[in-house]
């Protein structure tokens with residue numbers, strides 16, 4: 045499956061969403077996360093895909109609602125962190141699964157948890173605008189994946205950060 049959503053068709057900075065969302069291929073016993081788990085009815089249901097064919101850049105989209113307000117018209121910073129967090133673990137899952145030579149749709153995804161999350165709030169994040177998080181896979185080293193992230197709202201970069209994600213230890217899996 046290939047999903048393509050050109051932001052500015054043919055223009056500079058055009059971005060496409062490429063292929064399946066990694067979260068749709070998480071193991072069922074590790075799909076309850078508030079940010080990205082398909083099995084959490086109250087969560088954000090973030091979807092992270094490769095942004096292009098290079099297998100180093102990812103994209104995740106989320107539109108916040110009024111219940112996620114910090115002050116009228118602006119998004120709560122914890123929500124910004126949450127979206128960066130699960131965009132990072134999703135990017136790590138894409139990269140780790142790819143590096144392991146596994147096929148996302150055939151084999152399913154490896155699962156990652158956050159070891160470290162860094163967030164830099166650069167500008168107030170406007171409410172009810174689609175937030176686009178771009179991930180850049182910096183390193184895949186054993187069970188550890190490092191991903192640099194930026195979040196834009198329209199033309200503005202509102203936040204950036206970095207996630208160090210570790211492959212989910214077996215003891216954290218539920219039966």
Ligand SMILES: CCCCCCCCCCCC(=O)SCCNC(=O)CCNC(=O)[C@H](O)C(C)(C)COP(=O)(O)OP(=O)(O)OC[C@H]1O[C@@H](n2cnc3c(N)ncnc32)[C@H](O)[C@@H]1OP(=O)(O)O
Pocket residue numbers: 073074075077079129130133155156157158159160185186187188208210211212213216217218
């Ligand atoms: C049913 C459940 C479903 C669960 C499904 C959950 C999915 C949630 C996804 C959404 C994000 C979340 O909210 S996750 C929830 C928040 N996160 C957590 O609760 C994680 C709590 N922390 C842990 O369980 C642990 O500390 C881990 C798993 C992160 C790491 O322990 P470990 O796996 O034993 O790591 P270890 O072998 O010692 O180290 C391997 C390499 O990683 C580095 N490293 C180790 N810890 C960290 C760290 N915190 N930050 C950076 N780097 C680290 C080491 O220096 C080493 O680098 P080198 O020497 O090789 O270079």
